Amino acid sequence: MASNGIHKLQIAAAAIIVAAISVVSAFAARKASSAASEEARLKAEYIFLEAADAYESERFDDYYMLLRRAHALDPSDAYIAGAMGEIELVSSLTDSIGRERAYRNVLNRFYADPSNYYYGLVAASIAKDSRRYADIRDIWATLDSVFPDRTEPALNLASVYLVEYILGDTSAYRKSLDIYERLQRGLPGDIALASYKIRNFAAARDTASIVSELERLRVEAPASVDANLFIGSNFAAIGMGDSAMTFFDRAAAMDPSNGTVYLARADYFRQKGDSAAYDREVFEALESPTLEFEPKFDLLTKYVQTLYADSLQRPRIEELFRVLQDVNPGEPDLHAFYGAYKATIDQPAEAAEQYSYCVALDPENVDAWQAMVMSYGTAGDTEHLLTSAREAMKRFPSQLYFPMAATGGLVLEKRLPEALELLDSVNPADFANDRQRSLYHGQRGDILYALELPDSAIVEYDKAVSLDPENYMAMNNAAYYMSERGQNLDRASLYASLAVDSDPQNPTYLDTYAWVLFKKKEYKQARDVMDRALRVYSLIEDSTATAPVEIPDDSAAVEDVIEVVEEVSAENVVGEPSVEIFDHAGDIYYMAGEPEKALQFWKAALDLTPDDPKIRRKVKEKAYFFE
Numbered sequence: 001m002a003s004n005g006i007h008k009l010q011i012a013a014a015a016i017i018v019a020a021i022s023v024v025s026a027f028a029a030r031k032a033s034s035a036a037s038e039e040a041r042l043k044a045e046y047i048f049l050e051a052a053d054a055y056e057s058e059r060f061d062d063y064y065m066l067l068r069r070a071h072a073l074d075p076s077d078a079y080i081a082g083a084m085g086e087i088e089l090v091s092s093l094t095d096s097i098g099r100e101r102a103y104r105n106v107l108n109r110f111y112a113d114p115s116n117y118y119y120g121l122v123a124a125s126i127a128k129d130s131r132r133y134a135d136i137r138d139i140w141a142t143l144d145s146v147f148p149d150r151t152e153p154a155l156n157l158a159s160v161y162l163v164e165y166i167l168g169d170t171s172a173y174r175k176s177l178d179i180y181e182r183l184q185r186g187l188p189g190d191i192a193l194a195s196y197k198i199r200n201f202a203a204a205r206d207t208a209s210i211v212s213e214l215e216r217l218r219v220e221a222p223a224s225v226d227a228n229l230f231i232g233s234n235f236a237a238i239g240m241g242d243s244a245m246t247f248f249d250r251a252a253a254m255d256p257s258n259g260t261v262y263l264a265r266a267d268y269f270r271q272k273g274d275s276a277a278y279d280r281e282v283f284e285a286l287e288s289p290t291l292e293f294e295p296k297f298d299l300l301t302k303y304v305q306t307l308y309a310d311s312l313q314r315p316r317i318e319e320l321f322r323v324l325q326d327v328n329p330g331e332p333d334l335h336a337f338y339g340a341y342k343a344t345i346d347q348p349a350e351a352a353e354q355y356s357y358c359v360a361l362d363p364e365n366v367d368a369w370q371a372m373v374m375s376y377g378t379a380g381d382t383e384h385l386l387t388s389a390r391e392a393m394k395r396f397p398s399q400l401y402f403p404m405a406a407t408g409g410l411v412l413e414k415r416l417p418e419a420l421e422l423l424d425s426v427n428p429a430d431f432a433n434d435r436q437r438s439l440y441h442g443q444r445g446d447i448l449y450a451l452e453l454p455d456s457a458i459v460e461y462d463k464a465v466s467l468d469p470e471n472y473m474a475m476n477n478a479a480y481y482m483s484e485r486g487q488n489l490d491r492a493s494l495y496a497s498l499a500v501d502s503d504p505q506n507p508t509y510l511d512t513y514a515w516v517l518f519k520k521k522e523y524k525q526a527r528d529v530m531d532r533a534l535r536v537y538s539l540i541e542d543s544t545a546t547a548p549v550e551i552p553d554d555s556a557a558v559e560d561v562i563e564v565v566e567e568v569s570a571e572n573v574v575g576e577p578s579v580e581i582f583d584h585a586g587d588i589y590y591m592a593g594e595p596e597k598a599l600q601f602w603k604a605a606l607d608l609t610p611d612d613p614k615i616r617r618k619v620k621e622k623a624y625f626f627e
Contacts, residue, residue, distance in 0.1 A: 082109025438468030
């Protein structure tokens with residue numbers, strides 16, 4: 001039968017391949033088991049070899065079944081039991097008792113043949129996962145004794161001793177250091193070994209020993225740039241700044257063009273808070289021809305992220321970008337980051353330029369294409385927006401952003417037939433999911449309504465909502481346009497209420513809902529909802545209050561009302577109140593029986609659009625007119 005978790009074998013069953021390579025010698029070294037007959041033992045050996053062949057052929061179900069059969073024939077065979085143990089340890093079907101048995105079988109397999117290095121690695125890994133430090137120690141100690149020329153067992157054994165020291169075994173500390181010193185005798189001046197020893201000293205808070213170890217490394221590797229940088233960095237870490245700079249300077253003198261030296265010194269000055277020295281080292285590092293681009297880019301990123309908000313630092317940041325571009329031309333990530341910086345400081349045209357360089361170097365970078373199109377839009381450069389968005393549509397047909405951005409740019413320029421034509425050139429089936437297809441149909445509905453095709457627009461909105469019941473913008477727009485035509489007001493009310501429920505502080509949704517209720521002649525409810533919209537703009541300080549909005553009676557205060565609304569809305573990031581907000585508020589207040597306050601809202605609307613004849617008539621006649 002097949003096991004439900006059989007393909008988890010790939011996690012651990014690579015052991016069988018190694019086992020198969022050495023299986024002949026393993027069997028030769030093993031004595032016949034007293035727990036199984038000679039015939040059963042030989043048959044188990046044969047089936048074990050068949051299992052190895054099945055695994056190499058990626059017939060994992062066969063592998064598992066053959067291994068089980070071999071184990072059943074000779075359960076005392078350490079090699080077969082160990083292979084079974086690996087499978088049982090990764091199987092979700094193994095209970096706690098079975099896991100303990102499997103764990104022991106894996107360890108027994110290793111101790112049955114300590115010369116099999118791979119068995120030792122598997123046993124050590126499983127012991128580590130189980131946090132059985134005594135077993136880990138014993139396994140690495142055995143491997144270290146069997147393979148004295150290999151550094152891996154010794155280093156791992158030393159690490160285990162350090163863990164045991166941290167857990168409370170003080171004698172383990174000296175054992176760990178003894179191993180490192182043994183290895184150092186054969187590898188004088190080795191930075192990695194010095195690093196391991198310093199880790200021990202740091203765990204013991206032994207600063208004096210750290211200094212002694214750094215001195216040892218200085219004597220053993222006096223002409224090594226890397227060693228001097230390592231020594232300097234460690235002196236900096238323990239607060240010995242003067243000593244750190246001494247070794248950084250030595251490294252710089254040995255190789256003045258080595259950018260890593262300037263990188264190390266820059267990090268030191270950054271931590272110290274010496275901005276002038278930090279700037280100097282940053283420039284030196286970026287100008288270095290030997291330092292790889294990645295560390296330079298990381299350094300630049302940290303520098304810009306730290307200082308971009310300070311406008312006084314912008315000339316220096318610009319110079320850093322120039323320097324790095326001169327030394328490392330043709331790096332798309334650098335242009336993308338420069339574009340992001342330009343966008344952050346509100347220079348969208350310059351941002352778009354940098355993104356254009358990025359996509360020229362890396363045409364498949366969809367994020368850079370999106371950022372470039374967005375930057376053109378923010379800059380008001382519709383033609384470049386359209387050109388880049390259309391090109392991106394060809395490259396990335398499944399990406400909704402590009403047709404949406406292109407049609408949005410055309411709509412802003414009132415080029416509605418072009419917008420519809422562009423949108424119709426897209427196949428919504430290419431998009432990744434129904435949510436994206438819903439946004440597509442919502443956009444199409446907006447364009448059709450603007451083209452005075454309301455029935456077709458409502459069909460598109462309904463498609464959008466059916467594809468994504470949480471497309472509240474489509475619901476809002478459909479509700480508003482249905483209310484404007486006085487049609488399907490019950491459905492409009494449902495859509496508008498759902499949109500408001502999704503975002504109770506959205507003034508656009510609130511205005512639409514209030515207007516639908518107004519069209520349904522539910523004037524009191526319309527007034528209550530409109531008040532909520534007006535509170536979003538903080539015309540009433542208490543956002544939970546239910547009192548009506550207070551509008552000054554004198555017409556001279558209308559400008560003040562608008563200024564207050566604009567100021568507060570900017571703070572709350574809700575945008576400026578539209579003419580429709582004031583105009584609808586006036587209509588709703590008038591029909592709710594408050595004509596004087598309605599007049600003030602109409603005056604506020606007229607101040608925003610002085611040429612609107614309908615609003616002018618309302619102000620002049622001080623009355624609402626049914627259309």
